[in-house]
Amino acid sequence: MLTRAAAALAATIGTSVLALAPAEARPDVVSYRGDYAPGTIVVKTNERRLYLIVDSDRAIRYPVGVGKAGKQWxxxxxxxxxxxxxxxxxxxxxxxxxxxxxxxxxxxxxxNPMGVAAMTLSGGGQYAIHGTNKPQSVGHFVSYGCIRMYNADIDDLYQRVSIGTPVVVTQR
Incomplete structure (x- = not known):
């Protein structure tokens, strides 16, 4: 796990080009093809994965818990x-x-089901990307529509993005 100081040095906050974290970081840097600008968060509900787009070829991938049947969006x-x-x-x-x-x-x-950090999403404040007090729920269809992350992962993502970051949630 990165220290806060190391993470601040390792990442450029906001929607500008993101620096990759050192090898000790939990999240995976993966090959990614898509039509999203660097800095965009893409949640693929059926994969139960969140991607932070780094550039036209790479993303940082995190496992997530997503909305259960009837609660997905x-x-x-x-x-x-x-x-x-x-x-x-x-x-x-x-x-x-x-x-x-x-x-x-x-x-x-x-x-408290929000864990160590939460980032609320526009659209009425009903949904958030947040940590969890139930780490066993990550990777499953479990929430009322929020995106759950391991606390270490929400901490990492929290440091990489800013208010105004675009979020795209797909059911693919």
Missing amino acids: AGTARIEGKYRDPAWAPPADVKRDHPNIPDVIAGGSPS
Whole structure:
């Protein structure tokens, strides 16, 4: 895992060309072909993978947990907010399905499903890319539409992108 200082040196934040992290980084740098600008986040729901586009030939790939049946979505958004140890208020559909969940769970609490960081997406604040307190859920169809990442991975991605970063979610 990179230290914060090393990660800051290893990555260019924002939608400019991204520097690749040293070999110790968890995420995979993979060959990638697509029509996305460098700095774009692409989530392929059926693969349960998130790609941060580096250039026309490469992306950084992370495993993710995605929306369960009936809760998946596809479309475009932008990162609207970035938060460390965020508090979490369950959306109405989560509260309806689990009425005993508290109205707010404090950031840093072991029961907070947002993990160490969250990046909210434009479009009403319903969805986010965030860490998780249930790492076993990464790689599965598990959420109400949010994109779950290992805490180490959301920390890495958080340092690489900025507010305004485009996000594309596909079901391919």
